[in-house]
Every structure is written in structure tokens, then in C-alpha cells.
Amino acid sequence: MRQNAVMLELAILGFLYDAPLHGYELRKRISALTGHVRPVAESTLYPAIKRLEKAGLLVRATEPGAVAAPRHVLRLTDDGRLELRRRLAEPDERDITDENRWFAVLAFLRHLDDAPAQAAVLRRRMAFLEEPASFFYDGDRPLRAEELDDPFRRGVLTIARATSRAELTWLRDTLESLGG
């Protein structure tokens, strides 16, 4: 399974969990969520929908077109709803470490509807963020922003650090309010 596909399928399942939608509307919502990072080509969305349909996670019902061409309204099956909750409860390692995929998980995590399970997922992310890491190394030793004379690489580290701090603060607050 390709990286993109994993994220795309999660987004499809996540948006449909709330309400049935047709492809075009789905595409707009996915574009808003991840579009500036990675625009969704329609020719990527439709095959993804077909894969999920084939796997029995969603069904398509053709409705006469009220505004334009006939719509295929997409609706999750019970298996589909189960599968979304499974993917949210047991995200794989890359869902935790890849920022894009992690945000996709976060965007739908409320569907898990189980505070301890949600807290467990947040704690996995917290453990990952607390590991020391850098983007640039001197041999094996991670370089800190202050050690770089390149202002652009210093920027990379400065921004990454600010993000990481903001996220850790949010994680701690949220874990507390989840009664972790």
C-alpha cells in the first residue's frame, strides 16, 4: 500500500463516517484538509473509491443528478465504519511519524469515541516527539540550530522545534482533559 493511498483512504473513510457524500464533495473536503500539501487528483480519488468499494467498506448508490450529472452517493458499510475505527485505534508507525498522515489521523480521531483508546494514540505520538532528532548530523551527533552557520538550515530546525513544542503542549493538555 502506497503512502498516499493510506492517507487518502483514511480521509475518505473519515469524511464518510459523518455523512454519505458524492465523489465531488468528498474531493473538495479532502482538498481543504490536505490540498495545500498534496493536491488530490480526481484520477487518484476515483480508483481509491473503487478499492474501498471492492473491499466492501463502502457502497455506491446512483441518484439522478439534481444539479448536474447523476451522482454516486457514497455510504460506508458497517465494515467500513469498523475499519475506520480500527485504523484510528491501531495506526501504524508511519501514521505516527509522518506529519501529514498524523494530521489525517487527528482530523478523524473523534470518531474513535473511546477516550482511553484516543489517549493511547496521543501517547504514541508524544513518545515519538520526545525522541531527540535532527535533520542534520555531524557524523552521528545531531546538530542543534545554534551550531549551524547556514541561516536556512537554522530555520528548518527553529521551525521544527516550535512546532514540536506547540504540539507537545497541546498533547499534554489534551491527555489531561481526556482523563489520561
Add this chain to the structure above:
Amino acid sequence: MRQNAVMLELAILGFLYDAPLHGYELRKRISALTGHVRPVAESTLYPAIKRLEKAGLLVRATEPGAVAAPRHVLRLTDDGRLELRRRLAEPDERDITDENRWFAVLAFLRHLDDAPAQAAVLRRRMAFLEEPASFFYDGDRPLRAEELDDPFRRGVLTIARATSRAELTWLRDTLESLGG
């Protein structure tokens, strides 16, 4: 050209700009730079190297293996050096909007070695960050963190906002010191 390929090729050109490297070392450096987000499969790296070789941007010289198997030391050609500077000076729109690709540009922007050109690239990113944007919409209206009752989606917005602020601060400081 695929999204991933663009970023991967930039990283290859960027790391080789400093010094010739063999594939294995290149892979380690790319992994440090982007690995937690998107691990580089060796079977993706080698075809990318071949593409760049075919395009005349780098050459491979076989050296007897000092430690293990014979190494193919990769060295940028003059065309390759020119091409990196071109890609840095004229990043396409997605290099600006896609966070992953933007950080790859930043990691090598010093190679551009031309303060006004560097400043122009930073200003493009600044313009993008200053556009109002959200991940979630009520119709067409972007939703703010405070309006969401979903704590996880609120987290997405809170973290994104902190990142954006940190980056804007850094951009302004750096533009000033570049004499923009």
C-alpha cells in the same frame, strides 16, 4: 514527474553539491533529512540516481570497495550544479506550498549563493503563509480553532498556527539580515 521524485532529486543534487558521495551514504543523509516523514526505499533511490545520470546531471565512477562492495562514487557535472541552482532559484508552486518540499528547498538554499535570489524565494513562501487558510470549513468560511468542539481538530489548527507563526518570524528576521 511525481511529487516524491521531485523532492528526492533535489535532495540528491543538494547533497552532492557539497561533495561527491556514494549511494549508501547519500541514502543515510536523505533519511536523516526526510526519513521520519517518508523513508527512502533503496529501490526508489537507485532509479532516481539513474535518471539524473541519464540526464547528464551526475556521473558515476567505480572505486574498489575499501570496506565492502565496490562503490559508485556520484559526482555532479557542471550541468548538475547549474540545475540545482535553477531548481532553487525557480522553485515551482508546490515547492512553496508543500511543507516537505519547502524544507528540502530550505536545506539547500545556501547553495544558491545569491542573497537577492534567496530573498525572493523566501518572499514567495511568506506570501503563501500570509494567505488565510484552514483545514476545515463551514461551507466556504474557514473555521477557527476556537469554533471547533472537536479537541483533535482544534489541535490540528493550534499546531498549524504555531508553526506558521514561528516560520513567519524566522522569515522576517532572515529577510532583514539578507538585506531584503
Add this chain to the structure above:
DNA sequence: ACGCAATACATCGGCACCGATGTAGTGTCG
């Protein structure tokens, strides 16, 4: 002496990606 890990490179096959392109109906503005 042997196994295992690490270094270093490489191929293959199935599938995913996505730009280009096509079809068809609806809304609207001049």
C-alpha cells in the same frame, strides 16, 4: 570457525500515480 550485522549495490513485478482528455448535464450572463 561460524554466524550475524553492516556496507554497498542492484533487479523485478505488481500496483499506484496523475496529467490529459472525454462526456454530459446545469446555471448564468450578456
Add this chain to the structure above:
DNA sequence: CGACACTACATCGGTGCCGATGTATTGCGT
């Protein structure tokens, strides 16, 4: 009432992705 934009769905083809797998060498631990 013709042009154009938008909604909505769909296919095709060339290319990239990447897990699985293979080859060969060095070197360390026990």
C-alpha cells in the same frame, strides 16, 4: 441563445513507487 463556467464522473497510458529478494564483501563477537 450562444458562450462559458461549473458540477460530476470516468478512462487511459506512461511512469514512478517500493517490498521482496539477491549478490558480495568486510568485520565483529563468542
